[in-house]
Amino acid sequence: MSITIYGIAKSRAIRNLWACEELGLAYTHVPVVYGPMGSRKPDFLAINPNGRVPAADVDGVILWESLAINLHLARKAGGPLAPESVDEEGLMTMWSMWAVTEVEAAALALLQHETVKPEAERDPAVVAKSTETLKAPLAVLEGHLASHGGHLVGNRFTIADLNVACCVFYLRFSGLLADKPAIRGWYEAAMARPAAKKAFALRGD
Template sequence: MTLTIYGCYRSRATRNVWLANELGLAYQHVPVIQVYRLPDPNAADAPMHTRSPEFLKVNPNGRIPAIDDDGFILNESLAINLYLARKHGGPLAPKDAQEEGLATMWALWAATECETHALNLTYHLAAYPPEKRDPAVAAAALAALPSPFAVLDQQLAQGGGYVMGGRFTVADINVGEVIRYAKPAQQLFDAAPNVKAWLDALHARPAFQKMWAARDSEAA
């Protein structure tokens, strides 16, 4: 049985690599870079990218990450994690149908309520060069996120510091990797102390640290 994860570390593939590390899975990592990061994606020496014909056979949408699990192809990072957790079981996986519903709910919640705003904070407060940052976009994101942060803060308070089940699960990874994008706006975390403590604890986990070290060693 062979699991292949396609994508670069500076992408949503971090979610899948982190979970694979937590589960102790053996996997092959195939670097695939976003096409917009390349000055000339058609150059003879260009690396595999999201519009390379070879990768489009894996994901015709031209997006990373994607996996090939012994011939089973799956795209979308949050769905990949739910699949891997379900397949390999253990305490990180939902224990019953109710938890499966909760894990799916929280993945969709993170994607719809938080991710676009959190990414805008990453880009317009930190990642983009100053001349490309839009203060209005950052301000809109800052205005939108306190409410979902409060929802998550309350859930963590009621759930013993975890998103579901009173224990560390795939739901924490899926939600945590979205919330991480908002870190340039520390005022959000100051107003949601349970979220701050939870994310700090997630980032102290050895499996996350292993993934992050690989990310840091990857070319920006």
């Protein structure tokens, strides 16, 4: 399989780098940066006209959207991370879309206004709103993990766990997981995987 991942590791491209490492897939990493010096340059816009990273070229098929790329990689590569049936594929897609629609935006806003932005630019109202928004989905995730053996699909670590963990990653400095032992255990186990460590080392944090 020929794979090129476009995007710096300190972007959502980290999700695809982790997936390739988990799946044992060789890949070329092109660390395209954000903005006019990278993702808005004409040569990259020919790959992703949205001007965003990541993008991927998988055997000549150009894909955008980090979690969709991961679902495709897992399905194409096979193995324990991949769906074993149409039903599992549906569940993995469901959880991946759920993470984007229910968790990612609020978690990222919380990270920005609690940790990343200079204190003068942080907005307590954003923190309060994001915290409230995340209560229900985190309760859903906690309940599911607690009742399904600590995994999302198929009683094993799959691409669904990887995708959702990449969205929960934005909550790593938050206190919202303090009373969520199932999420904490699941997330810590995911991030402790050798492939995760190898991929996240590319961020240089």
